[in-house]
Amino acid sequence: MGKRLRVVDVERCVDCLLCAFACARRFGGGGLAKSAIAVRSVGGMERGFVVVVCRACEDPPCLAVCPVGAIRKVEVGVRVDADRCIGCSMCVEACAIGAVQWDAVERKPVICVHCGLCAQYCPHSVLAHEEV
Amino acid sequence: MPGALHRVLFVDLARHRSWVEDRADLYSESLGGAGVAIELLREHCPERCDPLAPENPIVLAVGPLTSLYPLASKTVAMFKSPLTGNLGESHCGGRSAMALRLAGYGAMVIMDRSPTPVYLSVDAGGVRFRDARTLWGMSSSLTAGRVMLEREGGAGHRTVLRIGPAGENLVTYAGVTVETYRHFGRLGMGAVMGSKHLKGIVIAGNGDLPVADRGAYQRTYRDLYTRAVRSPAMRKYYELGTPENLGPLSAMGALPVRNLQATGYGTEPPLEGEALAREHLGRRLACSHCPTACIHLAALREPHPEAPYFYKTTFVSYDYEPLYALGTMLGVEQPEDALRLLDVVEHLGLDAMSAGVALAWATEAFERGLLDEKALGGLRPAWGDARVYATMLECIARRAGPLYTLLGEGVDAAAAEYGGDSYALAFGGLEMPGYHTGPGAHLTHLTGARHSHLDSAGYAFDQEDMKAGQSRSPKELARALLTEEARRQVLSSLVVCFFARGLYDADTCVACLSAVEKERNWDDLMALGEDILRRKHAFKAREGFEFDALRIPARTLEVPTPLGGLSENTLREAISEVERLLASGERFSHG
Numbered sequence: 216m217g218k219r220l221r222v223v224d225v226e227r228c229v230d231c232l233l234c235a236f237a238c239a240r241r242f243g244g245g246g247l248a249k250s251a252i253a254v255r256s257v258g259g260m261e262r263g264f265v266v267v268v269c270r271a272c273e274d275p276p277c278l279a280v281c282p283v284g285a286i287r288k289v290e291v292g293v294r295v296d297a298d299r300c301i302g303c304s305m306c307v308e309a310c311a312i313g314a315v316q317w318d319a320v321e322r323k324p325v326i327c328v329h330c331g332l333c334a335q336y337c338p339h340s341v342l343a344h345e346e347v
Numbered sequence: 348m349p350g351a352l353h354r355v356l357f358v359d360l361a362r363h364r365s366w367v368e369d370r371a372d373l374y375s376e377s378l379g380g381a382g383v384a385i386e387l388l389r390e391h392c393p394e395r396c397d398p399l400a401p402e403n404p405i406v407l408a409v410g411p412l413t414s415l416y417p418l419a420s421k422t423v424a425m426f427k428s429p430l431t432g433n434l435g436e437s438h439c440g441g442r443s444a445m446a447l448r449l450a451g452y453g454a455m456v457i458m459d460r461s462p463t464p465v466y467l468s469v470d471a472g473g474v475r476f477r478d479a480r481t482l483w484g485m486s487s488s489l490t491a492g493r494v495m496l497e498r499e500g501g502a503g504h505r506t507v508l509r510i511g512p513a514g515e516n517l518v519t520y521a522g523v524t525v526e527t528y529r530h531f532g533r534l535g536m537g538a539v540m541g542s543k544h545l546k547g548i549v550i551a552g553n554g555d556l557p558v559a560d561r562g563a564y565q566r567t568y569r570d571l572y573t574r575a576v577r578s579p580a581m582r583k584y585y586e587l588g589t590p591e592n593l594g595p596l597s598a599m600g601a602l603p604v605r606n607l608q609a610t611g612y613g614t615e616p617p618l619e620g621e622a623l624a625r626e627h628l629g630r631r632l633a634c635s636h637c638p639t640a641c642i643h644l645a646a647l648r649e650p651h652p653e654a655p656y657f658y659k660t661t662f663v664s665y666d667y668e669p670l671y672a673l674g675t676m677l678g679v680e681q682p683e684d685a686l687r688l689l690d691v692v693e694h695l696g697l698d699a700m701s702a703g704v705a706l707a708w709a710t711e712a713f714e715r716g717l718l719d720e721k722a723l724g725g726l727r728p729a730w731g732d733a734r735v736y737a738t739m740l741e742c743i744a745r746r747a748g749p750l751y752t753l754l755g756e757g758v759d760a761a762a763a764e765y766g767g768d769s770y771a772l773a774f775g776g777l778e779m780p781g782y783h784t785g786p787g788a789h790l791t792h793l794t795g796a797r798h799s800h801l802d803s804a805g806y807a808f809d810q811e812d813m814k815a816g817q818s819r820s821p822k823e824l825a826r827a828l829l830t831e832e833a834r835r836q837v838l839s840s841l842v843v844c845f846f847a848r849g850l851y852d853a854d855t856c857v858a859c860l861s862a863v864e865k866e867r868n869w870d871d872l873m874a875l876g877e878d879i880l881r882r883k884h885a886f887k888a889r890e891g892f893e894f895d896a897l898r899i900p901a902r903t904l905e906v907p908t909p910l911g912g913l914s915e916n917t918l919r920e921a922i923s924e925v926e927r928l929l930a931s932g933e934r935f936s937h938g
Contacts (some may be wrong), residue, residue: 244558245415245863263630
């Protein structure tokens with residue numbers, strides 16, 4: 216089986232965003248437009264954070280709502296066919312935890328591919344890349 | 348080109364207009380950060396203008412490494428300082444640098460004064476001017492920040508800068524709070540914002556950053572990251588944070604206590620890093636793109652004054668410098684008391700360091716009879732009395748009466764009126780940082796371009812000399828300090844956090860820049876660092892700064908340092924050498 220990304224101890228998150236920057240570097244450059252993982256504070260930084268990333272649903276709502284069939288299921292998670300995608304952003308709305316990110320530059324969804332690069336760059340062991 | 352570093356965002360507060368100028372010229376010559384900011388300041392700040400007049404601009408700048416490498420997490424602010432009357436420069440992390448760069452700007456220049464209070468909402472599409480009349484006069488800078496963030500909502504990674512009552516009331520050392528726990532603390536940027544009727548700035552960014560050589564970028568990043576998380580040099584900031592310094596400084600007799608009447612508590616000082624962490628540390632946070640997480644928040648649990656079984660838990664960010672200034676300098680030794688004072692300055696939007704030193708001077712002046720209870724509004728400052736200090740901080744922020752108004756303009760201003768200048772601990776007009784290590788520390792405070800301990804870190808040279816059992820001649824010390832200050836101009840132009848100065852050695856800086864921008868060699872970068880430093884001094888001279896006019900408070904000469912008593916002649920000799928090297932135009936970082 217493949218590996219899935221998992222948030223194992225969110226209490227250790229310090230909001231450094233190294234996970235998000237690592238994710239964006241998959242495409243070679245820097246910045247955050249292409250990051251599939253996000254960190255948000257829970258009502259003030261002192262209250263801690265949530266790490267928002269694809270949970271690799273059994274029955275993915277993002278796939279179900281896509282009007283052009285641009286999202287397909289793979290062994291762990293989904294893949295977006297950027298050529299087929301029309302940029303309607305319905306997948307963004309469909310994900311209950313908000314794990315479908317939006318690349319405002321390309322106007323396409325960005326969804327985690329469970330490669331585990333972010334976990335390699337998490338200095339505080341918040342994330343793990345585990346066998347499913 | 349969208350997202351390019353050389354896009355400079357200009358904001359005209361008087362006309363509520365904004366526009367972008369392409370300044371590729373500036374960025375190719377001066378990298379970014381401090382190098383670019385000093386040019387923008389020189390261009391847009393009219394000679395000898397009143398720092399609190401609309402003409403004084405605020406420049407915010409990031410650099411070529413911002414948001415591309417770990418620990419490249421700072422924004423450089425420049426303005427004419429209302430405290431010193433010359434160069435105002437302050438660096439801040441949080442999310443500020445990331446948000447500005449990912450919004451697609453390398454710098455921002457804020458000009459003129461709004462007719463009514465506003466805050467700015469900035470993103471890739473430009474600037475929106477938001478009515479802040481309802482936020483003006485709020486008792487806490489934290490509430491105002493939360494309101495701005497909630498109102499703006501929106502996508503992207505956001506930062507929020509704002510002032511508190513101290514900035515609105517033009518206290519000349521009012522700071523700017525960023526997120527909740529970081530600051531453009533020193534030299535009065537908060538007052539300059541207040542003078543512009545600018546309550547805050549929200550910046551949201553989420554862009555892409557192209558790099559010159561993708562393969563080299565990935566390799567350089569991986570190497571730097573690995574060193575950053577394994578480095579013992581970073582562990583100090585990571586575990587206990589900067590308060591780790593307090594114990595060693597106290598043991599060596601370099602920790603200012605009660606307005607530098609004493610220099611330590613021996614080996615068991617109050618407010619020491621290990622005990623604070625054990626008893627109070629509630630959470631740690633990082634600036635964006637920094638694995639170190641040096642931001643330490645104490646969880647202060649206190650009973651409600653009236654209701655039984657009613658507790659509130661306040662999170663207070665603590666660091667060495669505020670603990671020194673509002674703790675040991677005031678004889679405040681209970682951690683809860685010091686943390687409460689830190690919280691008060693956070694809400695009021697004061698620079699913790701200048702505020703603490705001002706209160707320390709007032710306490711001694713009261714003891715010596717220069718100030719009476721009437722001038723103090725019925726208050727009786729006493730070492731260790733955190734309650735009276737909290738009220739005095741409120742009085743300073745609100746400029747309640749002539750004495751507190753002067754205290755809100757720094758100890759030099761207060762001592763000029765009431766006397767007691769021998770123990771008014773300011774250097775170049777800026778209140779003293781927490782280092783009485785030896786000649787190096789005080790020469791940094793005297794000769795550093797912004798009179799900050801971080802300019803050239805003389806305290807580190809003193810500690811080196813202590814360990815080695817050596818001493819440097821004034822000329823050697825002058826050259827060593829200037830060389831370090833020039834190197835730091837490179838770091839603050841890239842822009843890299845000074846805590847990472849050990850990681851960003853010459854080879855690393857060159858490799859990082861070459862991968863994302865273009866090939867540069869270290870010798871050229873150091874020449875640029877010297878040049879930037881000279882440009883800062885040219886600005887200072889233009890605004891009336893003179894090395895000869897520097898005042899050395901007698902207290903710093905009377906109280907021995909771990910390296911012995913300091914002599915005014917030796918310090919003056921080193922100051923002259925700094926001045927000579929800067930004026931000569933020769934490369935001082937060679938040899």
